[in-house]
Amino acid sequence: MDIKHLKDALPRIVTELPGPAAKAVLKRRASAIPSTIACVYPCVIAQGAGAMVEDVDGNIFLDWVGGVGVLNLGYSHPKIVAAVSEQAQHYFHGMMNIVTHEPYIALAEQMNRIVPTRGTPRQTMFANSGAEAIENAVKLARGATGRPNILVFNGAFHGRTLMAVHMTGKRAYSKGLGPFPDGVYRVDFPYLYRRPEGMSEEEAVRYYLTRLEDALLQASPPEQTAAFVLEPVQGEGGFIPAPFAWVEGLRALCDRHGILLVADEIQTGFARSGRMFVSDWWADGGFAPDIITSAKSIAAGLPLSAVTASKELFDSLPPGLLGGTFGGNPLACSAALEVIAAIERDGLCERSAQIAERARAAFLSWQDEFVQLGDVRGIGGMLGMEFVRSRAGREPNAALVADIVGQAAQRGLLVEAAGIYGNVLRFLSPLVISDAQLEAGLSILHDTIAELTSET
Ligand SMILES: Cc1ncc(COP(=O)(O)O)c(C=O)c1O
Structure with missing residues (x-):
């Protein structure tokens, strides 16, 4: 056929x-x-x-x-096939730490327009896989705050590199592979279907918010905590949406303590949720993450991932800390530009x-x-x-x-x-x-x- x-x-x-x-x-x-x-x-x-x-x-x-x-x-997708074929006629490599290529910049401009992180102007850096985006988000959060610890959630999935797999809840993915990077602590995710017996959903949201406060008392004190990293809808963990009221409370907690909020939108992004990002739904409620990681559907199957945040956050890192040989490959960037255009046009x-x-x-x-x-x-x-x-x-x-x-x-x-x-x-x-x-x-x-x- x-x-x-x-x-x-x-x-x-x-x-x-x-x-x-x-x-x-x-x-x-x-x-x-x-x-x-x-x-x-x-x-x-x-x-x-x-x-x-x-x-x-x-x-x-x-x-x-x-x-x-x-x-x-x-x-x-015919438009994406055409965009990639066209780019391939010109060049399909350009390492941004060495030569500058325009598809990277054009895509960063589009991402800065559509990715709803807090604070403008925004900037975006590209890597190859979701796990790499997570690694870079952690580097950014640590570098910007000068704090070592990252708080993650039970049921989370963030990828298979050593840091990302350690941030992942299910230990089956990392069994026998330690030692792992230090500074990762795990907190309960509001899995409402399996909330404690007898609690209403509203009571459970309040209960799970107290678990966050508890983590800052008992696992990682605020002055040691760089970021909370969460999936707006846990994917691998069982398609569990984070209740908006709980995210709003988490955001307020972060603000009280100067902690960054990282949304891993690697699976939830690019129109999956009925909006470009789940964070767009959050924006309706008046709250936003500081950093968003995206990957997966960003380039319709070509390897690409992104970290978007305010320029102010990125500026806290000295030159040379981020980058890589293949990150933001021109073929992948040209595909991603067409992905964004197609989502909006169609x-x-x-x-x-x-x-x-x-x-x-x-x-x-x-x-x-x-x-x-x-x-x-x-x-x-x-x-x-x-x-x-x-x-x-x-x-x-x-x-x-x-x-x-x-x-x-x-x-x-x-x-x-x-x-x-x-x-x-x-x-x-x-x-x-x-x-x-x-x-x-x-x-x-x-x-x-x-x-x-x-x-x-
Ligand atoms: C939410 C989330 N974060 C990170 C990753 C890791 O992405 P990758 O497999 O591209 O490294 C995945 C992959 O399933 C994911 O769903």
Whole structure:
């Protein structure tokens, strides 16, 4: 199938999975690359267009993982392909510590316009991966405040470099890899579905705010604390939105003590939430982070990440502390410029809200149908469903989620698990999905859940 037709195709599985050609590639994979780079899907991609992937055997999958939030604009967006091809005709390397290239500057200008950090004028630096953006945000926060400690949250995911993986909650990602960099302390995240028994949501928000105060008393005193780093919606941790009232309280606490607030918008950014950033929702309430990290969908699949903050904060670092060989690569920057243009031109924030409305309505109706579906939550098109063994006990049901992921893939739908307990299904559909594809995906997912829950 050519790419143009693939874009509008519906899921279609024509071989057993993995098919013969995929099996051969997977065999080479098992031999050539470390098994610790884990993968649970039987899909070997031949080409992608929009929300759809065609594998090497001609099977067509609907991709609701999108590289875990990389593909808000889908595969092979024609305008992005054209922008990257055009840039490649001229040059595709220019290290900003050596020669200056304009795509880096043009993109920084756009980021300074759209990324809602506190304080103007803003500046932006680029790196290659989300983890690198986090590393640079930590360097900036420490350098600007002269304080050593970083406070992070239970359930957080910030990447796989040694600092980022140490800032990540789930220890399974860092088991046996220490010693880790010093100065990282962990605080409770307001996971409202699992809040202490008997508390209302409002009481729980107040309770989780007291946990923050407690951390400054018992873990890292304010004068030693450079920043709180949080995901506005925890991704890997289970698609858990930070309640706005709690973020507002966290912001006020930071201000009382001269602590910086870093929003890791690596998964939540670029129209996923119905706004360009979740921080845009926060801005409506009158509060903003000091530093925002972005990556993932920023360049539609080319490796790129960013740290945005006020010029005043960046100015506190002496020359030479930030940079790197590949950060802000010209091909990636030209893709990102087109990503921003396409989101604004094609109304993808509005489309994200529309998709979310349809998906959320479906998921909520499934809650009436399946007792195992304990919670439906999220912001905009970043939706999660938490599965449990019983509604009353809320015991995590990771086995059911693993089965749903496996069975849905067999039917042509790629979805991914998340959550500290592995019992959350995440919805990260490309925002360029058609209505027919969205309905097809919902139908596959519904039937898969129905079949698997009727067996338990
Ligand atoms: C919120 C968040 N931060 C950081 C990262 C790390 O990004 P990368 O894998 O590009 O290093 C991820 C990746 O999943 C993420 O979701």
